[in-house]
Amino acid sequence: MNLFADIRELVVAELQALMAEGALPQGLDLAGVAVEPPRDAGHGDMATNAAMVLAKPAGMQPRAIADALAARLMADPRIAGADVAGPGFLNLRLEPAAWQGLVREVLVQGTQYGRSTLGQGRRVNVEFVSANPTGPMHVAHARGAVVGDALAALLAFAGYQVTREYYINDGGGQVDVLARSAFERYREAHGLSPEIAEGLYPGDYLIPVGTALKDKYGASLLDQPESVWLADVRVFATDMMMAMIREDLAALGVEMDVYSSEKALYGTGQIEAALERLRALDLIYSGTLEPPKGKAPEDWEPREQTLFRSTAFGDDQDRPVQKSDGAWTYFAPDIAYHYNKVVRGFDELINIFGADHSGYVKRLKAVVSALSENRVTLDIKLIQLVKLLKGGQIVKMSKRAGTFVTLRDLIDEVGPDVVRFVMLTRKNDVALDFDFDKVTEQSKDNPVFYVQYANARVNSILRKARSDASLDVSDAALSAAHLVHLGHEAELEVIRKLGEWPRLVEIAAKGHEPHRVAFYLYELASDFHGLWNKGNDDDSLRFLQEDAAVSTAKIALARAVGVVICAGLGILGVTPVEEMR
Numbered sequence: 001m002n003l004f005a006d007i008r009e010l011v012v013a014e015l016q017a018l019m020a021e022g023a024l025p026q027g028l029d030l031a032g033v034a035v036e037p038p039r040d041a042g043h044g045d046m047a048t049n050a051a052m053v054l055a056k057p058a059g060m061q062p063r064a065i066a067d068a069l070a071a072r073l074m075a076d077p078r079i080a081g082a083d084v085a086g087p088g089f090l091n092l093r094l095e096p097a098a099w100q101g102l103v104r105e106v107l108v109q110g111t112q113y114g115r116s117t118l119g120q121g122r123r124v125n126v127e128f129v130s131a132n133p134t135g136p137m138h139v140a141h142a143r144g145a146v147v148g149d150a151l152a153a154l155l156a157f158a159g160y161q162v163t164r165e166y167y168i169n170d171g172g173g174q175v176d177v178l179a180r181s182a183f184e185r186y187r188e189a190h191g192l193s194p195e196i197a198e199g200l201y202p203g204d205y206l207i208p209v210g211t212a213l214k215d216k217y218g219a220s221l222l223d224q225p226e227s228v229w230l231a232d233v234r235v236f237a238t239d240m241m242m243a244m245i246r247e248d249l250a251a252l253g254v255e256m257d258v259y260s261s262e263k264a265l266y267g268t269g270q271i272e273a274a275l276e277r278l279r280a281l282d283l284i285y286s287g288t289l290e291p292p293k294g295k296a297p298e299d300w301e302p303r304e305q306t307l308f309r310s311t312a313f314g315d316d317q318d319r320p321v322q323k324s325d326g327a328w329t330y331f332a333p334d335i336a337y338h339y340n341k342v343v344r345g346f347d348e349l350i351n352i353f354g355a356d357h358s359g360y361v362k363r364l365k366a367v368v369s370a371l372s373e374n375r376v377t378l379d380i381k382l383i384q385l386v387k388l389l390k391g392g393q394i395v396k397m398s399k400r401a402g403t404f405v406t407l408r409d410l411i412d413e414v415g416p417d418v419v420r421f422v423m424l425t426r427k428n429d430v431a432l433d434f435d436f437d438k439v440t441e442q443s444k445d446n447p448v449f450y451v452q453y454a455n456a457r458v459n460s461i462l463r464k465a466r467s468d469a470s471l472d473v474s475d476a477a478l479s480a481a482h483l484v485h486l487g488h489e490a491e492l493e494v495i496r497k498l499g500e501w502p503r504l505v506e507i508a509a510k511g512h513e514p515h516r517v518a519f520y521l522y523e524l525a526s527d528f529h530g531l532w533n534k535g536n537d538d539d540s541l542r543f544l545q546e547d548a549a550v551s552t553a554k555i556a557l558a559r560a561v562g563v564v565i566c567a568g569l570g571i572l573g574v575t576p577v578e579e580m581r
Helices: 005-018 050-058 062-073 095-110 141-156 173-189 202-217 226-251 268-280 332-344 356-369 406-416 416-423 447-469 491-512 515-537 548-572
Strands: 046-048 078-083 089-094 122-125 160-168 258-261 284-287 305-308 317-323 350-355 379-384 386-390 432-435
Touching: 005 046, 005 050, 005 062, 005 089, 005 095, 005 491, 046 141, 050 089, 062 089, 078 122, 078 350, 095 491, 095 548, 122 141, 141 160, 141 226, 141 284, 141 350, 141 379, 141 386, 141 406, 141 416, 141 491, 141 515, 141 548, 173 202, 173 226, 202 226, 226 416, 268 332, 268 356, 305 356, 317 332, 332 356, 350 356, 356 379, 406 416, 416 447, 447 515, 447 548, 491 515, 491 548, 515 548
Parallel strands: 122 160, 122 350, 160 258, 350 379, 386 432
Antiparallel strands: 046 089, 078 089, 284 305, 305 317
């Protein structure tokens, strides 16, 4: 049940009736008509822009449309008031019974309440993390992992068919550096001093790799030239790094559906096939680029390369896909990989990238648009940096990683649920401060605690009702409660917030914004805590009353809050807490 959608259907039906009777011109496009919460809660429960968006095409004053619509809406038993404001906005007040019925609906549907058919089964690929397999994941990867996983869960909740995918960057020069770094640890395992030259990976996490290489190869590689051992060590080290990355993701509660390898694109004809498709569209040509900015002409040697016409899609320059010596650029396998996604039949693609990949956005969108003939959309979400703070100071780097704080460090410190929730307390394109002091304090300033505490309070009410009042607090019994007893404005305020949940799910899914779920849960928890606190001053607002029927209704409201909190936390990948000590 989506009460906002239901009232919009009512508004549209009455507008169609006005057209049928000649009060409005025939054939007006009603797609832009919206029903949403008013900016000022004091103006009513809902507001519609119908008169404002229809005035120009109807050739009428918006207030005249609003007056006619208001008169018709008042005939519906759910509408308690329809007030025209300003130039033609229409504010609606609903009868308490319309809101009270939501509590029953939540209890009947359980955590399926708010689930949407918005996606209509469209296939969406969400690619996220995709960290280079050269070491453990760091804090920035953690944020990308959480955003990607929560977004995938949100889209599934909204009716999409979702695939979570990790792209293993195992085809570039960085895996050669990994192999050389691991070989030094292999030498170390044999009692030799490792030569960690500049440019190699210095982290202690490669020590176990060196030991494992010794176990497999013994001393057979020690005196061999790089040309003999590089390929085997590269595969071995990459596999061990990916095993560690999978373990770290599992510790965070992230499971990928697909792992795709960049290396698997080479030598298989996939790169060539993708470029040939672009060539057939006249988007691949041979040419030379202008000198890079800052290069003096005498330092620049123009070379003919194979280029992609990304300027045709708004990019600032065309992009090379093959060098003059025939070698592929880093962009070529990216094209093939996205063509592979298109061929697999996805309707929408979403990539979660680090902020340092902002230059990729236009060219990749251009490629997907061209390869799919505009059938497939690509949305790229850029993840801004995370700053770790403790005692007001920036947390020092991890000794194990050598250069950064690892995801596992973070999980070991505060647990996966805290990591996941906090990473969604800011929009993805805004930098985030992860303050260890704040996320461990029990206060309203700690959003994780505040939301979990609300759910724990709900469960404490249920436990107390079972033991002290001997009430049946099963969802079946609570859904049969006489909800007319929920008439206080503070109670209705909480119910209105419950009513926003289905609408919020669709808005967040359309915008690919899982952080909206975290924001909503905090607001719902705040309203519920506010109702709880009002009960300290007004006995009539306490959840347990002498009258069993009144108690059952109030407990039903609390339980409905818990149901929605659990549904929202489920999308975020956070385990609800039933009791706090």
